[in-house]
Amino acid sequence: MQQQPGLTAPSTQDSAIMQIAVARQEDIAIVTVSGRLSSAMADQFQDRLMAELDDNPKALVVDFADLRFITSSGLRTLIVAAKRGSSEGYRVHLCGMAQAIHEVFEVSGLLRIFVVHSSLDEAMAAVNGG
Amino acid sequence: MITHQIHDPRTTALAERVRAEVGPTADAILAAVAALAAAPSAGALAEEIHQINVAAHLLAEMVRTCRPELDEGGIEAAHSRLRHDLRTPLVALKGYGELSLEVAADEGLDDVSAALGPLLERVAEVMVAIERALPATSQAMDAEGDGEDDCGGGPRPVSYPAGRVLVADDSQANRDVLVQYLSREGHEVVAVGDGLAAIEAVFERPFDVVLLDMIMPGMNGDEVLKAMKADSRLRSLPVIMISALDALDSIVRCIEAGAEDYLAKPFNRVLLRARIGACLEKKRLREIELSYLQAVENELTLAREVQQSILPKAFPNRHALAGHGLMDPAREIGGDFYDFFALEGGRVGIAVGDVSGKGVPAAVYMAMVRTQLRATAQFGLSPADCLSRLNEHLSADNPRCMFVSLFYGIIDCAAGTFTYANGGHNPPAFLPAGGGVEWIKGTNDLLVGVMPGMSYHDARLTLAPGDSLFIYTDGVVEAIDPAEAEFGKQRLAEVLAATAEAPPAILCDGVLAAVRAFEAGRPHSDDLTCVAVRFLGGA
Numbered sequence: 001m002q003q004q005p006g007l008t009a010p011s012t013q014d015s016a017i018m019q020i021a022v023a024r025q026e027d028i029a030i031v032t033v034s035g036r037l038s039s040a041m042a043d044q045f046q047d048r049l050m051a052e053l054d055d056n057p058k059a060l061v062v063d064f065a066d067l068r069f070i071t072s073s074g075l076r077t078l079i080v081a082a083k084r085g086s087s088e089g090y091r092v093h094l095c096g097m098a099q100a101i102h103e104v105f106e107v108s109g110l111l112r113i114f115v116v117h118s119s120l121d122e123a124m125a126a127v128n129g130g
Numbered sequence: 131m132i133t134h135q136i137h138d139p140r141t142t143a144l145a146e147r148v149r150a151e152v153g154p155t156a157d158a159i160l161a162a163v164a165a166l167a168a169a170p171s172a173g174a175l176a177e178e179i180h181q182i183n184v185a186a187h188l189l190a191e192m193v194r195t196c197r198p199e200l201d202e203g204g205i206e207a208a209h210s211r212l213r214h215d216l217r218t219p220l221v222a223l224k225g226y227g228e229l230s231l232e233v234a235a236d237e238g239l240d241d242v243s244a245a246l247g248p249l250l251e252r253v254a255e256v257m258v259a260i261e262r263a264l265p266a267t268s269q270a271m272d273a274e275g276d277g278e279d280d281c282g283g284g285p286r287p288v289s290y291p292a293g294r295v296l297v298a299d300d301s302q303a304n305r306d307v308l309v310q311y312l313s314r315e316g317h318e319v320v321a322v323g324d325g326l327a328a329i330e331a332v333f334e335r336p337f338d339v340v341l342l343d344m345i346m347p348g349m350n351g352d353e354v355l356k357a358m359k360a361d362s363r364l365r366s367l368p369v370i371m372i373s374a375l376d377a378l379d380s381i382v383r384c385i386e387a388g389a390e391d392y393l394a395k396p397f398n399r400v401l402l403r404a405r406i407g408a409c410l411e412k413k414r415l416r417e418i419e420l421s422y423l424q425a426v427e428n429e430l431t432l433a434r435e436v437q438q439s440i441l442p443k444a445f446p447n448r449h450a451l452a453g454h455g456l457m458d459p460a461r462e463i464g465g466d467f468y469d470f471f472a473l474e475g476g477r478v479g480i481a482v483g484d485v486s487g488k489g490v491p492a493a494v495y496m497a498m499v500r501t502q503l504r505a506t507a508q509f510g511l512s513p514a515d516c517l518s519r520l521n522e523h524l525s526a527d528n529p530r531c532m533f534v535s536l537f538y539g540i541i542d543c544a545a546g547t548f549t550y551a552n553g554g555h556n557p558p559a560f561l562p563a564g565g566g567v568e569w570i571k572g573t574n575d576l577l578v579g580v581m582p583g584m585s586y587h588d589a590r591l592t593l594a595p596g597d598s599l600f601i602y603t604d605g606v607v608e609a610i611d612p613a614e615a616e617f618g619k620q621r622l623a624e625v626l627a628a629t630a631e632a633p634p635a636i637l638c639d640g641v642l643a644a645v646r647a648f649e650a651g652r653p654h655s656d657d658l659t660c661v662a663v664r665f666l667g668g669a
Binding site for chain 1: 574
């Protein structure tokens, strides 16, 4: 076991790597997340995502371009968003998933509660069309 | 003491300048002290007034007989020494003067207050006069040291916590002043006269802050400071240096060596109060921080205990089965668990789960999942039906939106089957007796607890003697090395292929060792769980 005395700070590798960008196209909130969505970053991801939802978007699109890892806390945030969406009348669209991320969604059975698109363009077309 | 006096025209000039600049004000102080002593209520402050009187006479005498001596330090050293000597009685004059003013104000001794006003004005003037006659070589320090202190008897602007203060100063007058000042502030004060006594005191009893005079016989303040900073028990004890020297250099050296702050003589009450207060406040905040960290640590220990206590102690005793599980917790509990339990008809239930989130919430949720699973499993339900029920229970009231990835299977030793359902968990590995590694295809059913009304599906494997199952959590495959590469399923498959023949315990240990070697010392952020079960047949 590699336990150390005292509390350790979140590793700098993790905190340095995740990046979140937020954009609006009309009433559609687009959140782009890249890097490693680790436990250390999960709160930040949750805060940004929830802030977007507080603005009452028509739809939420989460672009996973260059996301390499997602922790269970990150999944939890997306589930919370999906639940809010279902009560507020919109769905959460995901796009740009790398193979490894797609596998996480597949294994966890979460593909059935999100709409998944291969690219952001496709996601936007679907949101605007539907 | 023998001194070799060398007459020099420069020392004579210095002495004349002092007498001309300081002499009249020193005499004015004597007059002010006489007026003070003559005040009708002076008796109430006899001791303080006596000290003031002694200091006033000392100052006047020093100015009158001023005869600077030259030694190897030259005229500059003589200048410095004289400046230091003349300022020494000022510590008592200013200190006892302000103290008396405070007491007089508190006790309504208006006549004494009235007499103290002019005295303190003269004291301020004499400080300016000394400055004119013997300018400081270090201005930064002196500008602060001589700062006008206008709240001697007035209301205190900020209140600070009281603490235990050690004062180390070789001058009796300085010690007295500091003890008086600090005791009046509510501090518990111990005063010692040299460096060695200071060292003894700090090792003997606890203090909250130490005031160290820079120059003391035997052991100087900076040496005491170094000794304290070299000791792990005393390193965090704040030290404030006291200096009458006009040498900012030595103060800077002490600050670099770990001193918290410094005070110049004669003491400015506002600065003294503020600096002592700041040290005590800092210490108090540090203690709060430490106790908070201790509370967090206790919670983590508790969470770890909860987690460990729910793991099964042994694999159920079946001739046809051998099994082993291990869970290596992360520092902050990751919410992993595994379970084995005997079911009717010689069957054995095997579960591996990973709860979302970390820490105490994850540990509590995990304990709840495990208990509900065990309870549900006893009704003779299939794995999928168990997960469905569990899902309804867990998702019904779940404001924190927690969930668990849960793999649950039942081995029927008589039939040689493994029936399982997978609620969003990593696909386990199937290790056939003949060699090779296959991933047990998931049913892609949803994580358990996310939302009600979800369906779960059973799947079945036929087991031949020698076949093994390896069930794990993402602490295995998501472990990362210093270059941020993931351990991944491929490496896991390689380790499993290489150790497939080994007993279950060796298999689990082998995977753990391989993952930790891969991480190469990088701290792991998630729990790691492995369960290996081998079907031996012949039931």
